[in-house]
Amino acid sequence: MNIGGEKDFIFKQLLDYKSYTYTYLLGDCLSREAVLIDPVIEMADRDIQVIKDLGLNLKYAVNTHVHADHITGSGVLKKRLKDCKSMIASVSQAKADIKLNEGDLIKFGGHELEVRSTPGHTDGCLSYVWHDKMVVFTGDAVLIRGCGRTDFQQGDAGRLYDSVHKKIFVLPKDYIIYPAHDYTGQTSSTVGEEIRYNSRLSKTRDEFIKIMKELNLPYPKQIDKALPANMVCGIFDEEEAKN
Numbered sequence: 539m540n541i542g543g544e545k546d547f548i549f550k551q552l553l554d555y556k557s558y559t560y561t562y563l564l565g566d567c568l569s570r571e572a573v574l575i576d577p578v579i580e581m582a583d584r585d586i587q588v589i590k591d592l593g594l595n596l597k598y599a600v601n602t603h604v605h606a607d608h609i610t611g612s613g614v615l616k617k618r619l620k621d622c623k624s625m626i627a628s629v630s631q632a633k634a635d636i637k638l639n640e641g642d643l644i645k646f647g648g649h650e651l652e653v654r655s656t657p658g659h660t661d662g663c664l665s666y667v668w669h670d671k672m673v674v675f676t677g678d679a680v681l682i683r684g685c686g687r688t689d690f691q692q693g694d695a696g697r698l699y700d701s702v703h704k705k706i707f708v709l710p711k712d713y714i715i716y717p718a719h720d721y722t723g724q725t726s727s728t729v730g731e732e733i734r735y736n737s738r739l740s741k742t743r744d745e746f747i748k749i750m751k752e753l754n755l756p757y758p759k760q761i762d763k764a765l766p767a768n769m770v771c772g773i774f775d776e777e778e779a780k781n
């Protein structure tokens with residue numbers, strides 16, 4: 539989506555190579571307003587440098603959900619960039635400057651993201667649709683050929699299946715999917731590809747629930763410090779996060 543022609547937007551997919559989390563920077567070329575989806579605390583210096591290099595003003599640090607595998611960068615970004623406000627789902631019960639609900643619009647310059655509630659991995663999972671660019675940021679609801687686990691944090695496989703089938707798979711097939719993680723080196727997919735090839739979500743609802751029940755994944759290494767920190771949308775002291 540960055541190739542050729544005149545653009546009215548800036549888009550960057552940034553990787554945290556420790557947690558394999560993708561952070562997305564979206565900017566409006568005219569107003570220079572920007573949003574950052576799913577920042578990671580350890581990558582705050584990088585994110586701030588990119589924002590400065592591109593002459594952007596970060597309006598919102600937006601979280602798709604209360605992550606269990608890393609601490610969000612929202613707290614540090616708020617501290618270091620004066621106009622930045624944190625965002626998360628109101629359903630999540632986490633603290634943030636702005637609580638989001640289904641149907642809300644996140645505006646930056648002439649652009650907007652539609653908020654869709656996609657619970658199941660956690661009860662406060664949100665996906666963000668950038669209709670103008672035919673893109674959806676799915677957080678952990680849809681991963682490339684996979685999906686977020688459902689064995690903790692209000693996880694519910696049936697609910698996740700319904701969310702994805704009713705809120706994501708109804709989008710036009712050529713919408714690009716940008717997930718919060720990828721563990722296999724892939725960067726994006728499309729709605730059509732995932733409807734067809736997703737190894738879990740392309741199955742029937744009952745088959746999906748069985749697959750999720752049998753995943754038996756080890757718990758994320760940072761879960762004990764990530765969950766409490768993310769319930770306040772990230773701690774403000776990067777040194778504290780290292781302990």
Ligand SMILES: N[C@@H](CCC(=O)N[C@@H](CSS)C(=O)NCC(=O)O)C(=O)O
Nearest residue numbers: 606607684685686687755757758759760
């Ligand atoms: N090994 C990682 C955690 C990997 C993991 O559990 N990822 C989650 C998303 S972050 S809670 C997940 O839903 N994975 C689905 C899958 O199929 O892998 C760590 O220790 O941080």
